[in-house]
Amino acid sequence: MAEAVRLESLYKTYDNAVTALDGVTAAFADGTFTAVMGPSGSGKSTLLHCAAGLDRPTGGRVFIGGTELTATTDTAMTRFRRERVGFVFQDYNLLPALTVEQNVQLPLRLAGRRADRERGRAILDRLGLGDRLEQRPDQLSGGQRQRVAVARALLTEPAVIFADEPTGALDLRSAREVLTLLRSVVREHGRTVVMVTHDPMAAAYADSVLFLADGRLAGSLTAPTADAVAERLAHLGDLTGVPA
Structure with a gap:
């Protein structure tokens, strides 16, 4: 199966000598849903940001669709990210002054491309938001806002x-x-979806779970259940001394 994302010996350190990622190597296959989990401070959000091109690793390489993201300039990385990567965040990242339709079209505008209203509306229709095109985020529920974010992605x-x-x-x-x-x-x-979460119930929706502890890989779980994920997280917390 082809790889959508590949991480090779990923390191990330910060000025205060904190090592957030310590030699992580992992691959995410096309058409799969992977949850990334670990105790607080395990490096899971840093992993996501480096894999997505939102942050540069201190060392190692990131490939998306066979293209080495870490070998490009910051400008090229930004362009590639806008064209080939989608994002969904906890706080939705919707602009309050824009309508639902305008928020969905924003990635194309930022990339200097013409709006694709037909495709945007088709996606919103499939997500049950076809009648919300002219509404603004503050007129929507939290779940609806997140569906707008998925449509944008x-x-x-x-x-x-x-x-x-x-x-x-x-x-x-x-x-x-x-x-x-x-x-x-x-x-x-x-x-392909790669999701950071702290919630075992959420992780149970994924095909597999990748666990991190202290910036290193700490195992994986296929066909996860919420109970199995919770048990593994509790064990990781015991190992690191950090509550899961």
Whole structure:
């Protein structure tokens, strides 16, 4: 199976000598849904940011769709990210002054490309938001805002969608709706989703879970259940001395 994302010996250190990533090597296959989990401070968000091209690793290489992202200039990395990577964040990152339709079209505008209203509206229709085009984010529920964020992420037909705690601000029902949606993005649209989460229930929607501890890989779990994930997280917390 082809790889959507590959990380080779990824290191990330900060000025205060903190090592956030310590030689992580991992691959995410096309058309898969992977959750990344670990105790607080394990490096999972840093891993996501480096893999997505939002931050440069101190060492190692990142490949997306066979292109080495870490070998490009910052300008080229930004351009590639806008064209080939989608993002879904905990706080939605929607602009309050823009309508739903305008927020969805924003990646194309930032990339200097013409808006694709037909495709945008088709995606919003599929996500049950076809009647919300002219509404603004403050007129939507949390779950609806996150669906707008997913629609925005899908617009450019990205090679991979990175989701950083996408259900962290949602109630249980809305969280399940968004997780079901992310899973359908993989099953029905053939996209690759890499999701950082602290929630075992959310991780159970993924095909597999990748665990981190102290910036290093600490195992994986295929066909996860919430109970199995919670048990593994508790064990990681015991090993690192950090609550999971």
